[in-house]
Amino acid sequence: MLHLTPAVTIYILTLSALFGLVSGSFANCCAWRMAHGESAAKGRSHCVACGHTLSPRELIPVxxxxxxxxxxxxxxxxxxxxYPLTEGFTAIAFVLIVLRYDVTLNTLQFWILTAVLLTIALVDLETGYIPDSLVLGIALDFTVVTALRGGPFWSLWLKGVFNAAAVALPLLGLVLLMDRVLGRESMGGGDIKLFFAIGLFSHWSCNLFTLLLSCFLGIAFALIFRGVCTEDGEGAFPFGPAIAAAAFLSILAAEPAVQAYLSLF
Ligand SMILES: [Zn+2]
Incomplete structure (x- = not known):
C-alpha cells in the first residue's frame, strides 16, 4: 500500500511522522510524570519550574x-x-517502521512498542528503575494486536510466550547464578522482565540477537556516559536504555541480520 502511487507514499510517510511526533511528546510526558511520582494519565501538562498549565499552542511537538x-x-x-530531540527521534522511528512493514498490524504493534520503549528508557535514565506497568503495556500491545490478526489466537499467543521464554528464562538462570558468584545484583529484575516482554514479538533467534546487541550497546553507553551519570559507584548506569535501543534496532533489522548470519554456514 505504501508504494501505490508517489502521492500515497508521501501521505503515509507524513502521517507516520506526525503520529511519531505526538507519540514522542506523549511518551516524554508520561516518562516525566512516572519518574516524579505523578499520575501518568491525569491532569494537564504544566511547566516543571512554575507549574503554569500549558496551552495547546505550547504543546505542539518540536x-x-x-x-x-x-x-x-x-x-x-x-x-x-x-523534549524536541525525543519527539524528532520518534517521528523518524515511526517513518522507518512504516517503510519496513508497510501499512500493517506489524507497523501498529511496533509503533506502540517503540513509544513504550522510549518511555522506559527515559524513566530508567532518570530513576534507574523500569516500571512494571510499562512492561505490562508491552505485553498488552502484543496480546491485543495478536487478537486483531484474526488467526488462531491462543496458538499465536503461546508461540510468542515460547519465543520470549526461550531467551528470558536462560538469562534469568544465568543472572541468578552470577548474583550468587559475585555476591551482588548483576542485572535488575526489571531488565529481565523487559527482555521477556520484547521477546514476545519475534522468533527466539531474533531475541538472542537483541540480547547480544543490548549487551554491546550497554557497554558502549556505560563507557560513553560513565563520567556523566555514575557518582554512586561502578556499573550504576541503567541498562534499560540499551535494551530499548537494541529492541528498536531489532524491529528494523533483526530478521535480515539473523538470516545473513545463518547463511554463513
Ligand atoms: Zn514556567
Missing part, C-alpha cells in the same frame, strides 16, 4: 520548543532539549 527558544513562555525557565 515547534513550540523552537518558537519559545527552549524556554517556558510564562517564567522563562529553560525547557530541556530532551
Amino acid at each position: 515547534i513550540s520548543w523552537v518558537v519559545q527558544k527552549g524556554r517556558c513562555r510564562h517564567c522563562g525557565a529553560p525547557v530541556s532539549i530532551r
